[in-house]
Amino acid sequence: MQLTAWSRGLRVTAGGSGVVSHVGAALLRLLADRAGLTGALSAGLARAGRWPVHDRGRVLVDLAVMIADGGEAIADIDVLRHQREVFGSVASDTTVWRALDEIGAVQLRRIAKARAKVRARMWQLFGGPPTARAAGRDIGAGVVVLDVDSTIVIAHSDKEGAAATYKHTYGFHPILVTCDNTGELLALKLRPGNAGANTAADHLDVLAQAIAQVPAPHRRQLLIRGDSAAATHAVLDWLHEQDSKRGRRVEYSLGWSIGEAERTAITALPTQAWSPAIDADGGVREGAAVAELTGLLPLPGWPAGMRVIVRRERPHPGAQLTQFEHRDGWRYTAFVTNTPTGALQWLEARHRAHARVEDRIRCAKDTGLRRLPSREFAINAAWCTAAAIAVDLIAWLQLIGLDSDLAKAEPKRLRYRILHTAARLVHGQRRRWLRIPTTWPWAEQITTAFNQITAIPDPG
Known part of the structure; x- marks a missing residue:
C-alpha cells in the first residue's frame, strides 16, 4: 500500500494559470539576444521591400532554441509559441517552414557571416577561448x-x-x-x-x-x-x-x-x-x-x-x-x-x-542533427545551420553562465536540470517574475546564469 500512496487523492485537470515550463529555454533565447545574434541574423536575412510579420532572424533563433531544448520536428516550436506570456510572439510551424524554405546559398553565407561576427564578440567576453588540453x-x-x-x-x-x-x-x-x-x-x-x-x-x-x-x-x-x-x-x-x-x-x-x-x-x-x-x-x-x-x-x-x-x-x-x-x-x-x-x-x-x-x-545528433525534417535537401541544409546555432548557444551558456558539472554536461542532462525547469509567473513592480521552486536543486544555477546573461553589454 505504501508503494502507491503517493498518488492517493491526486487529480489532474486543465485550467491552471501562472505556471510555465521550459523556463531554461529563456536563458538561451536571452543569450542569443544579448550576444547580438538575433539582430545580426535579422540584418543578414532581411529582404528589400519585404516586411514579414515574423522577423526571419527571430524565427531562426527561436528554431535554434527549440532544437537546443530537445525539439526534433518543426511542429515542436509550439512548445515556445504557446507560452506567449514568457516568450512573446513566436512564429507558427508553418511560418518556420516558410522561413527555412527562403534560405538558399546566399542566405547561408550571410548567416555564416553573422555567426562569425557574434562569435568574435562572445570570445572577447570570454577573455579568449579556454585552452585545449590533452x-x-x-x-x-x-x-x-x-x-x-x-x-x-x-x-x-x-x-x-x-x-x-x-x-x-x-x-x-x-x-x-x-x-x-x-x-x-x-x-x-x-x-x-x-x-x-x-x-x-x-x-x-x-x-x-x-x-x-x-x-x-x-x-x-x-x-x-x-x-x-x-x-x-x-x-x-x-x-x-x-x-x-x-x-x-x-x-x-x-x-x-x-x-x-x-x-x-x-x-x-x-x-x-x-x-x-x-x-x-x-x-x-x-x-x-x-x-x-x-x-x-x-x-x-x-x-x-x-x-x-x-x-x-x-x-x-x-x-x-x-x-x-x-x-x-x-x-x-x-x-x-x-x-x-x-x-x-x-x-x-x-x-x-x-x-x-x-x-x-x-x-550534435542529440541537438537536431539526428532527424532532418524535410524531403528537400535545401531545407534540411538550413535546418542543419539552425542545429549548429543551437550547439553554439549551449556552448556559450556553459561558458558564460554555468559552472561545475553543468558546465560540461551533455545536452540531455542540461535539459532535465536546466532547460525544462518549470516556474510560476508572477506580475509585480511593473515586472514579470519567474519563481523557480526553492526545492529545485538547480534553481541557484538558473538564476545565476540569468544574471550573468543580462549583465552582457547591449550589442548596440
Whole structure:
C-alpha cells in the first residue's frame, strides 16, 4: 500500500494559470539576444521591400532554441509559441517552414557571416577561448584546435540526397568541424549519403568555413585534427599553404593509412626506437608504444616538414587484425603532423584527443542533427545551420553562465536540470517574475546564469 500512496487523492485537470515550463529555454533565447545574434541574423536575412510579420532572424533563433531544448520536428516550436506570456510572439510551424524554405546559398553565407561576427564578440567576453588540453596538460596557450570529421545521419524515408552509405545504411554523410576549446560547432556541410569519406573538395570547403568562423585575432595559431580521410594530397598541400602565410601558424595532426611502405618501415624499426605511450591523464600506458617512421619512409610529393608517427598496442579481445599485425600480435595506427618539436608520446596523445569529436558529434545528433525534417535537401541544409546555432548557444551558456558539472554536461542532462525547469509567473513592480521552486536543486544555477546573461553589454 505504501508503494502507491503517493498518488492517493491526486487529480489532474486543465485550467491552471501562472505556471510555465521550459523556463531554461529563456536563458538561451536571452543569450542569443544579448550576444547580438538575433539582430545580426535579422540584418543578414532581411529582404528589400519585404516586411514579414515574423522577423526571419527571430524565427531562426527561436528554431535554434527549440532544437537546443530537445525539439526534433518543426511542429515542436509550439512548445515556445504557446507560452506567449514568457516568450512573446513566436512564429507558427508553418511560418518556420516558410522561413527555412527562403534560405538558399546566399542566405547561408550571410548567416555564416553573422555567426562569425557574434562569435568574435562572445570570445572577447570570454577573455579568449579556454585552452585545449590533452594528456593532462595544455596543448598550448592561444592555440585553437579544430577537429574535422564526418558522420552518418540515418534517413527513415526517401529524402532528396539520401543514399546508401559506405556503412551499408541509408541517409546522409555530413562533414563538420568543431572547436575543441569551446565545444562550438563552427561549420557543417550536409552531403548525400554516397559522398566519399575522403573527398578533398568537401574537406577544404568545410575547413575554410570553420577557419572563417574563428575570430581573426585567434587564427594565428591553429591545430587541425582529423582522421585518415582528411589526409589527402590536396588537403595537406592546402594546410601547408595556410601555414606558410605570414603571421599564422597552422599545424595539423591527421590519421594516416598504413600500407606496404609503412609496414616495411615498421619492420625495420629497431627495438630502442619505441617509446612508451602515455594515456589521457598523462601517465604511462601499459602495452602501448610510439615511434617515428619519417626517416624510413619515402614521402615523395608530400609537403615538406611532414612527419609520420606510428603507435602500437596490444589489441583488445575480438579486435580485427591485419595479416601483418597477426605476425607479431601488435595493432598499429599512424598519423602525420607538421609539428617540428615535442616528444613523440605527447604528439601522439595530442592526436588521440581528436576522439573527443565523437562526443561532439553525438551531442550534435542529440541537438537536431539526428532527424532532418524535410524531403528537400535545401531545407534540411538550413535546418542543419539552425542545429549548429543551437550547439553554439549551449556552448556559450556553459561558458558564460554555468559552472561545475553543468558546465560540461551533455545536452540531455542540461535539459532535465536546466532547460525544462518549470516556474510560476508572477506580475509585480511593473515586472514579470519567474519563481523557480526553492526545492529545485538547480534553481541557484538558473538564476545565476540569468544574471550573468543580462549583465552582457547591449550589442548596440
